[in-house]
Amino acid sequence: MPELPEVEMAAALARRVATGRTITSVLVRHRAQRRSLPPRDARALRGARVTAVERRGKAQLFRLSDGRALLVHFRMTGDWLHPVPRRLPATARLVFTFDDGSRLALDDPRALSVISLCDGPPASRAGPDAIAPELSPTYLAAALARRRIPIKVALLDQSIVAGIGNIYASEALWRSRIDPRTPSNRLEPPRVRALVRAIRATMASALKYQERYYGREAREPANRFAVYDREGKRCRRCGSTISRIVQAGRSSYFCRSCQKR
DNA sequence: CGCGACCTGCAT
DNA sequence: ATGCAGGTCGCG
Numbered sequence: 408m409p410e411l412p413e414v415e416m417a418a419a420l421a422r423r424v425a426t427g428r429t430i431t432s433v434l435v436r437h438r439a440q441r442r443s444l445p446p447r448d449a450r451a452l453r454g455a456r457v458t459a460v461e462r463r464g465k466a467q468l469f470r471l472s473d474g475r476a477l478l479v480h481f482r483m484t485g486d487w488l489h490p491v492p493r494r495l496p497a498t499a500r501l502v503f504t505f506d507d508g509s510r511l512a513l514d515d516p517r518a519l520s521v522i523s524l525c526d527g528p529p530a531s532r533a534g535p536d537a538i539a540p541e542l543s544p545t546y547l548a549a550a551l552a553r554r555r556i557p558i559k560v561a562l563l564d565q566s567i568v569a570g571i572g573n574i575y576a577s578e579a580l581w582r583s584r585i586d587p588r589t590p591s592n593r594l595e596p597p598r599v600r601a602l603v604r605a606i607r608a609t610m611a612s613a614l615k616y617q618e619r620y621y622g623r624e625a626r627e628p629a630n631r632f633a634v635y636d637r638e639g640k641r642c643r644r645c646g647s648t649i650s651r652i653v654q655a656g657r658s659s660y661f662c663r664s665c666q667k668r
Numbered sequence: 669c670g671c672g673a674c675c676t677g678c679a680t
Numbered sequence: 681a682t683g684c685a686g687g688t689c690g691c692g
Contacts, residue, residue, distance in 0.1 A: 410686060439675065482687045517675045572686050656671065
């Protein structure tokens with residue numbers, strides 16, 4: 408579930424559980440997670456106190472009182488599980504135990520999540536966060552002018568904007584009426600402005616959705632997305648049929664009649 | 669650039 | 681059985 412809004416909610420949960428706590432043990436249950444967090448690193452986490460949990464794009468950063476940091480990336484299907492049931496679900500790939508006895512588990516059916524221990528604040532070449540004021544039309548226009556990749560592919564590039572993934576890229580382009588195939592350097596300033604507004608609106612509404620439904624299983628509104636995964640259905644704005652194309656190996660959904668190049 | 673690899677589960 | 685999935689990296 409993890410694009411910016413989902414990670415934001417997950418980070419808030421981790422913050423509530425872990426801030427001010429000392430890690431007493433780290434259990435790594437899957438080989439894939441052992442690759443990024445080898446046993447010696449898992450052991451080296453014992454006794455570390457978590458001073459803060461931050462989010463940068465889709466990554467979460469657990470700051471430790473000794474200056475080190477734990478970097479967590481959910482990739483495709485990761486999420487936090489809390490509280491952790493007595494009987495661990497098979498998909499619980501890693502479990503933290505804290506000094507107050509509480510536990511926090513990384514739940515990830517596909518086990519693609521990455522957790523790694525850094526000596527200091529990790530250097531990142533991520534662009535501005537999708538909900539940060541630094542994502543200005545001026546900044547984005549300049550970044551887009553430097554390439555000529557399709558705008559949908561540009562939105563997935565975390566070094567341009569951090570936090571947007573495959574779903575919200577399609578959603579933001581639909582909102583701003585931009586064809587996902589438009590070369591990034593051919594977007595005129597007014598359309599870049601519209602795109603920035605659309606990104607913010609898309610993230611805001613997803614955040615609102617997350618606040619309502621995060622951690623609950625049932626009752627997902629069927630109309631959550633305007634275009635994502637709606638191939639063949641009707642466009643809510645103009646009634647035409649939603650198309651699916653593949654860009655950079657990922658599905659893009661859009662309305663050919665109201666999204667223009 | 670696109671494409672497979674990394675993993676597992678789900679729908680067809 | 682096949683193909684697909686909300687992400688990223690490294691390869692040719």
